Amino acid sequence: MKKFWEVKQSANNSEAEIYIFGEIVSSKWDDTDTTAASFQKDLRSLGEISQINLHINSPGGSVFEGIAIGNMLKQHKAHVTAHVDALAASIASVIVSSCDEVIMPENSMMMIHNPWTISMGNAKELRKQADDLDRIAESSVITYLAKGGEKLTEEKIKQIMDEETWLSAKEAYDIGLCNEIIQSNQIAACASDELFESYRNVPATLLQQKQFPERNEVTDERRKMAEQSEINLNLLKQQLEEL
Numbered sequence: 001m002k003k004f005w006e007v008k009q010s011a012n013n014s015e016a017e018i019y020i021f022g023e024i025v026s027s028k029w030d031d032t033d034t035t036a037a038s039f040q041k042d043l044r045s046l047g048e049i050s051q052i053n054l055h056i057n058s059p060g061g062s063v064f065e066g067i068a069i070g071n072m073l074k075q076h077k078a079h080v081t082a083h084v085d086a087l088a089a090s091i092a093s094v095i096v097s098s099c100d101e102v103i104m105p106e107n108s109m110m111m112i113h114n115p116w117t118i119s120m121g122n123a124k125e126l127r128k129q130a131d132d133l134d135r136i137a138e139s140s141v142i143t144y145l146a147k148g149g150e151k152l153t154e155e156k157i158k159q160i161m162d163e164e165t166w167l168s169a170k171e172a173y174d175i176g177l178c179n180e181i182i183q184s185n186q187i188a189a190c191a192s193d194e195l196f197e198s199y200r201n202v203p204a205t206l207l208q209q210k211q212f213p214e215r216n217e218v219t220d221e222r223r224k225m226a227e228q229s230e231i232n233l234n235l236l237k238q239q240l241e242e243l
Contacts, residue, residue, distance in 0.1 A: 069095050
């Protein structure tokens with residue numbers, strides 16, 4: 001099975017390559033998954049380096065895990081260059097925007113939208129959930145605005161998020177979320193049918209390119225991990241209430 005997550009150090013030990021080629025998750029089922037904990041562990045193992053090249057081809061995933069990964073990159077002493085090899089969607093676009101420099105092939109894309117969740121409860125609970133989502137979205141807005149600089153206004157990025165916008169490399173460049181556009185590559189977007197179905201405005205060309213390595217059959221252990229993820233999410237909601 002092709003790994004979705006990998007770290008490689010160069011021969012001179014001053015430069016490292018980091019690859020995120022799949023979903024960003026809150027519970028690590030196996031070595032193919034990227035979590036904030038696995039990212040932190042591997043990042044620390046690199047030691048003192050001056051350059052990180054982050055290669056990303058991801059449909060997104062857990063908002064909190066992605067924000068944590070983005071903050072780790074932002075706070076790292078090394079210069080971090082993000083390469084959007086095909087797709088940086090949802091929280092993956094926040095990770096990319098946390099980097100010092102962003103390079104996109106002309107046929108790559110970035111997708112930006114508001115965070116969403118599946119919820120149930122009474123009217124009061126659902127209103128609280130909507131308020132929580134608005135507060136979570138603000139953390140992404142801050143990251144996008146810091147990256148976009150003078151090219152991007154708060155009004156513009158909120159409109160982009162509201163409309164679930166799929167940005168070409170040129171469009172990302174025009175609003176400051178990309179620093180350099182390079183020649184097209186041949187890497188297919190990495191996302192499952194299930195994830196694409198959760199988005200509203202997926203470009204037809206992207207649907208034709210999608211490619212996702214098969215995962216192992218869901219086991220009882222993985223179901224337990226999924227249940228634990230739900231418990232963790234509820235704990236995060238409680239923490240938000242205390243803010």
